[in-house]
Amino acid sequence: MSLETVVDDIEDEARARAEEIREAGEERAAEIVAEAEEEADRIVEEREQQVERQIDQEREQTLSAAKLEAKQQRLEARRDVLADVRDRTEAAIADLEGEEREELTRSLLDAAAPEFDDDESVAVHGRADDEELLTEVLADYEGWSFAGERDCLGGVVVESETSRVRVNNTFDSVLEAVWEDNLKELSDRLFEDE
Structure with missing residues (x-):
């Protein structure tokens, strides 16, 4: 090769x-x-x-x-x-005016009365516009007297110095209790379509 x-x-x-x-x-x-x-x-x-x-x-x-x-x-x-x-x-x-206001005020005073002894001196406070009404109604309650204004929608705050008891029966407090107790039902009725 x-x-x-x-x-x-x-x-x-x-x-x-x-x-x-x-x-x-x-x-x-x-x-x-x-x-x-x-x-x-x-x-x-x-x-x-x-x-x-x-x-x-x-x-x-x-x-x-x-x-x-x-x-x-x-x-x-x-x-x-x-x-x-x-x-x-x-x-x-x-x-609210007239008989309806007087009737409600009397029922609130009556509801507070059992908290006080019969011989106690009881002071009642209420709305300034209700002074005349309260003075007139309190004539039916022995030892009870109008003691001054309370900023509220109406009703009464009743108190006694001797027993140190105070009952708040204002329209405001009643409305608050009713409002809280019925808020869910009220809400359900108002907004039932949602």
């Missing part, structure tokens, strides 16, 4: 080996590209899922916040309506 043939054989072998290496390199490069594309697809899919979850979470939070705000506004509106009803009720009570 001649040197030229050996060189040609070595060159052919080198070319074949180079071709094998190039093909193997291309195969490996194709595998790497395929793996990278798979990884990229997986990452994109994960990110899309994360974004969807985040969107869903933000949507839920926004919806919850909106529901809470609506509920708070509804409750505030209810409180405003109840406050208006209370104000109107107080105004109607304050405007």
Whole structure:
């Protein structure tokens, strides 16, 4: 074999080996590209899922916040309506006159009477506008007298120094008790459609 043939054989072998290496390199490069594309697809899919979850979470939070705000506004509106009803009720009570006012005042005095002994000196306080009415009604109660003004819608505050007893039978206190006892029922009736 001649040197030229050996060189040609070595060159052919080198070319074949180079071709094998190039093909193997291309195969490996194709595998790497395929793996990278798979990884990229997986990452994109994960990110899309994360974004969807985040969107869903933000949507839920926004919806919850909106529901809470609506509920708070509804409750505030209810409180405003109840406050208006209370104000109107107080105004109607304050405007009571004549026999109706006298009858209610007498019943409040009668309700307070058992708390005091018959021989006690009893002081009765009431609304300034009711002084004449109270003075007239108290003539029927021995030892009881009008003792001054009380800031209230009407009714009486009755007290005795000797027994240190005080009975608050003002229209305000009666309204407060009735209001508290019936607030749920009143609210249910006012807002039954909600």
